Amino acid sequence: MPRTFTPKVVTANALLEGDAVWLTEDNTWTRDMAKAELLTDEAHADLRLLEASARQDEIAGPYLADAKPTENGPAPTHFREDFRTRGPSNYPHGKQAEV
Amino acid sequence: MYSYNDFDAAFVAERNKQFRAQVQRRIDGSLTEDEFKPLRLMNGLYLQLHAYMLRVAIPYGTLNAAQMDQLAFIADKFDKGYGHFTTRQNIQYNWPKLTEVPDILDALAEVEMHALQTSGNTIRNVTADHFAGAAADEIADPRPIAELLRQWSTDHPEFQFLPRKFKIAVTGSPNDRAVTRAHDIGLRMVRNDAGENGFEVIVGGGLGRTPMVGKVIRDFLPVADLLAYVEAIVSVYNLLGRRDNKYKARIKITVHENGLETIRDMVESRFEQIKPGFTGFDQDLLAQIEHAFAPPAFKTAGTEGYEAARLANPAFRSWTDTNLTAHKNDDYAIVSVSIKKHGNTPGDATSDQMRALAQIARDYGHDELRISHEQNVILPHVHKSDLPAIYAALRAADLATANIGLVSDIIACPGMDYCALATARSIPVAQQIATRFDELKVEHDVGPLKIKISGCINACGHHHVGHIGILGLDRAGVENYQITLGGDGTEDTHIGERAGPGFAYDEIVPAIERLVLGYLDLRTDPEETFIQTFRRLGAEPFKAILYPEKEAQNAA
Ligand code: SF4
Numbered sequence: 312m313p314r315t316f317t318p319k320v321v322t323a324n325a326l327l328e329g330d331a332v333w334l335t336e337d338n339t340w341t342r343d344m345a346k347a348e349l350l351t352d353e354a355h356a357d358l359r360l361l362e363a364s365a366r367q368d369e370i371a372g373p374y375l376a377d378a379k380p381t382e383n384g385p386a387p388t389h390f391r392e393d394f395r396t397r398g399p400s401n402y403p404h405g406k407q408a409e410v
Numbered sequence: 411m412y413s414y415n416d417f418d419a420a421f422v423a424e425r426n427k428q429f430r431a432q433v434q435r436r437i438d439g440s441l442t443e444d445e446f447k448p449l450r451l452m453n454g455l456y457l458q459l460h461a462y463m464l465r466v467a468i469p470y471g472t473l474n475a476a477q478m479d480q481l482a483f484i485a486d487k488f489d490k491g492y493g494h495f496t497t498r499q500n501i502q503y504n505w506p507k508l509t510e511v512p513d514i515l516d517a518l519a520e521v522e523m524h525a526l527q528t529s530g531n532t533i534r535n536v537t538a539d540h541f542a543g544a545a546a547d548e549i550a551d552p553r554p555i556a557e558l559l560r561q562w563s564t565d566h567p568e569f570q571f572l573p574r575k576f577k578i579a580v581t582g583s584p585n586d587r588a589v590t591r592a593h594d595i596g597l598r599m600v601r602n603d604a605g606e607n608g609f610e611v612i613v614g615g616g617l618g619r620t621p622m623v624g625k626v627i628r629d630f631l632p633v634a635d636l637l638a639y640v641e642a643i644v645s646v647y648n649l650l651g652r653r654d655n656k657y658k659a660r661i662k663i664t665v666h667e668n669g670l671e672t673i674r675d676m677v678e679s680r681f682e683q684i685k686p687g688f689t690g691f692d693q694d695l696l697a698q699i700e701h702a703f704a705p706p707a708f709k710t711a712g713t714e715g716y717e718a719a720r721l722a723n724p725a726f727r728s729w730t731d732t733n734l735t736a737h738k739n740d741d742y743a744i745v746s747v748s749i750k751k752h753g754n755t756p757g758d759a760t761s762d763q764m765r766a767l768a769q770i771a772r773d774y775g776h777d778e779l780r781i782s783h784e785q786n787v788i789l790p791h792v793h794k795s796d797l798p799a800i801y802a803a804l805r806a807a808d809l810a811t812a813n814i815g816l817v818s819d820i821i822a823c824p825g826m827d828y829c830a831l832a833t834a835r836s837i838p839v840a841q842q843i844a845t846r847f848d849e850l851k852v853e854h855d856v857g858p859l860k861i862k863i864s865g866c867i868n869a870c871g872h873h874h875v876g877h878i879g880i881l882g883l884d885r886a887g888v889e890n891y892q893i894t895l896g897g898d899g900t901e902d903t904h905i906g907e908r909a910g911p912g913f914a915y916d917e918i919v920p921a922i923e924r925l926v927l928g929y930l931d932l933r934t935d936p937e938e939t940f941i942q943t944f945r946r947l948g949a950e951p952f953k954a955i956l957y958p959e960k961e962a963q964n965a966a
Contacts, residue, residue, distance in 0.1 A: 326437065327508050329462040368439030371457055389887055391459075391826060398460055399827035401755045401837045404490055404505070405460045 319356045320347040320378045320385050321363045322395070323370035330405065331395040332370060333385075334363050340370060342406065344396045345384030350375070411474055411778070412557050412702045414522045421565070422519050425526060429453045430512035437508065452532070454525025455511055458830045464503045464511060465528040466518060470538035470556035470580075471499035471781040471788075473523075475768035478779055480521040482764035488514050493764070495749060495757040497821055497872055498577070499537050499781045500528055504828055526564060531572045533563035533644065539581040539588045540782035543705060544744050544790035546736035549599045550607055552582035554700040555636060558692065562637055569644055573651030574659035576644065577616075580609075584901065589783060591615045591624040591903035592875060594661045595643060598901070600630060608632045613643060613673070614665030617869035621905045622662040625670050627677060633696075635681075638688045642681035646673060706776035708739050709793055716794040726801050728854070729812040734797075737790075743797065745775075745789040746782070747804060748811040748819060752848040756822040756840050757785030766807035774800050783872075784821055786814065817853040817861060817926060818844035821872055825865025825882060826889075832865035834882025834889040834915075839863055842919045847926070856926055859940045860899070875899035877941045878925065879906045880918065891918040893925075895952055896944045907949055909956050921956055928955035 321334035322344075332340040333347035341347060350356035356375055363373040376392045378385040387393040398405020414422070429449070436446040450456075454465040466481070473481075481501055485493050488510050489503045496502055506514060518524055528535055536556045543551040559578060563569065569576070580597040581588040590596025596612035608630045615624025631639050643661075650668060652658045658667075665673050720727045735744040747767065750756050759767070767787055771779045774796040780788035792800060804810040813819050820843060823829065825836030840863055847853045862876030866883075873879030879894035890912040897906030913921045926940070932951055933943045944952065954960075 324457055329457055329508065330460055367442045368437070371443040390889065391832075391884075394826060395459055399504075399837075400835060401758075401827055401841065402490075 316351065316353045317377050318379060319350045319375040320344065321359050321373055322376045323363065323373035326368065326370055334359060344387065347385050349378060349380055349385040411472060412699060422524050426512065426515045426519055429515060433508060433512055448530065451529040453515065454528035456529065458828050460828065461505045462508055462511065463828065464506050464514060464525060466501045466523060466525045467528050467535040468499050468501060468781050469560050470536055470542065470553050471540050472553060473779050474777050475772040477521045477523055478764050478768035480517060482761035484514055484517055485761040485764065492758050492760045494824065495759065495781050495785045497783045497785065497823070497870055498535060499783055500535060531574050533569055533576045533578065536560050537579045537588055537783060539583055540780040540788050541587060541735060541744055541790060542582060543703060544737050545583050546738045547585050548583045548738065549601055550582045551703055552580040552599060554696060554703050555597065556580050557699045558637065558696050559640065569648065572648055573653045576661065586901040589872065589875065589899045592617050592899065593624065595640060596624050602630050606632065609636060611639065614662040616660055616662040617872060617874045619657055619867050620663065621869065621874040622666065623903045623905060625665065627670065627674050634693055637692045638685045639681050642677045642684060646676045646680055706791055708742060711793060711795050713741055713794040716797050719798040726798065729801055729810060730797065732812045732816065733814045741794055743792050743794055745792050745800065746814045747787040747789065747809050748813050749786050750813060750819050750844065751808065751811045752818050752844040753841050755837050756820050763807050763809055766803060766809065770800055770803050784819065813853065815858045817847045817856055817859050820844060821862040823864050823871035829865060831868060833884040834865055834891065836863040836865040836871055836882055839880060839891065839918055843922050846919055846923055856930065857939055859926065872899060874905045875903060876906060878922065883912060885912065889915045893921065893956065895949050898941060909949065909953055924955055925952060
């Protein structure tokens with residue numbers, strides 16, 4: 312049986328601000344993970360990561376992060392990725408301050 | 411204090427200019443991140459979880475009021491109005507924008523500061539006893555040596571691509587406040603039978619994945635031979651250090667794998683070889699530097715006002731009981747300003763607080779400030795008659811917490827609230843422990859106790875040498891905290907031992923509470939500190955407190 316593929320999103324840090332961004336279906340970078348493209352096929356995910364990696368003048372350090380589908384869009388499964396959608400827990404800084 | 415000469419100023423300006431151009435090339439896409447990363451790291455710029463982070467060196471933890479004011483200015487203009495003081499006597503800004511970093515570096519250069527070699531596989535910012543030049547127990551001020559090492563190591567052509575980062579700490583006192591035994595090279599000043607000052611040279615210490623206590627490679631090294639000997643050590647390491655495996659690349663592993671004797675033989679022979687090249691220019695330079703570190707003109711005044719204020723004000727008395735250390739001048743004191751207010755982030759100071767500290771240093775502290783590796787700010791030279799005024803000024807700036815050396819004076823690394831390498835958070839754990847013990851109102855009764863927290867195995871929070879160490883890990887996708895017991899970061903450096911299975915995020919604070927309150931029942935009397943009790947009884951009774959279910963099973 313083929314192993315099941317955990318859905319992914321392409322994420323990176325924005326080049327100028329350094330904050331977390333996610334790749335959308337229409338090839339833009341969003342600061343809202345729920346708007347990201349959820350990748351459910353491994354080969355397609357690898358391809359999207361390759362494409363993202365070519366966009367060196369927009370982002371740094373792209374990688375595939377585990378995600379799960381929700382009503383609102385893709386959501387993190389690991390606490391590290393969850394923190395990246397919000398910001399630090401000791402101050403209301405980062406993304407949690409922007410919403 | 412050391413002041414830049416023309417060479418220093420021109421050098422830093424040139425480096426900043428280069429980096430500005432590199433940043434520009436990164437932004438316009440002509441440099442990839444892979445190409446840019448080593449360049450930015452050489453200038454202290456990291457890319458973390460939520461933003462870039464700039465690590466600014468505070469060489470040997472010393473700064474003056476104008477420099478502190480400038481750090482505050484940078485915090486306001488380019489960051490979110492605060493800075494984070496680290497266990498390596500640096501300050502980190504958590505929110506700079508890439509486009510603005512070159513301007514920050516220029517602003518630092520205006521006050522003779524920089525971010526050079528605060529990262530990368532080079533010799534890092536040299537750390538020193540934060541009470542240097544002031545402590546009653548000191549043989550001599552170690553900072554001239556630290557400054558000499560800074561000048562020698564900055565952009566040293568042989569040592570820009572070491573197998574791994576390289577950290578040197580230096581202390582001038584027999585009581586080690588600089589954790590010299592947990593550094594790649596530790597230098598501990600000693601006096602020989604002839605009454606001459608020299609250094610005990612310690613090599614191969616370090617925390618992280620494989621914690622090791624440094625070993626003495628030379629009992630007594632004359633001051634005049636210091637630079638040549640340190641250079642010999644680093645060049646032997648540069649040759650032998652493993653570049654094939656990042657986890658085996660630190661000198662502690664080199665010493666461990668090759669044996670201290672082999673390393674010592676190689677260092678001594680390299681030392682003999684290069685020593686003739688040190689023809690005395692280094693000693694001339696050292697003499698100039700020493701001149702810059704001449705003690706301030708101590709004032710003479712009565713200290714009756716101080717004694718009277720102690721009697722009159724219990725809060726002031728409590729603060730003087732915990733936050734003062736003996737100064738070499740009897741009428742003076744060393745003030746440790748706690749940057750650990752209960753519930754706040756350890757080591758974080760707002761720009762207003764930085765300016766208040768700068769003003770206090772100007773008014774009462776001979777224009778000197780220090781950053782300690784314990785993430786507090788030190789006023790090294792304070793006349794006792796000025797203490798009531800200083801206390802009042804600190805209170806006004808919300809900096810008068812009387813908890814130095816107590817449960818809530820916790821070292822905590824940034825952990826997963828900021829750090830890209832983290833496996834768990836450390837800041838909220840520290841905040842909650844401090845808040846809890848403040849509620850319990852027992853920390854003065856508990857007495858001296860060092861809790862140190864790291865958010866991953868890299869151990870920036872020095873958890874291995876905490877009396878109680880806490881290491882945050884990722885266990886199957888949830889935060890889990892491992893406790894170590896009995897560590898010690900002083901001249902008797904000792905690596906703590908693991909207590910047992912880790913605790914979940916919501917269990918760790920109750921576990922620490924159990925442990926500390928349990929100690930109160932174990933000690934012979936209030937004079938016996940936590941670490942003394944641990945040494946007397948060993949780990950077992952503490953483990954029994956931490957894991958009561960297991961204890962119940964054993965009893966059944
Ligand atoms: S110990 Fe780990 S989490 Fe903490 S600052 Fe160091 S690398 Fe980051």
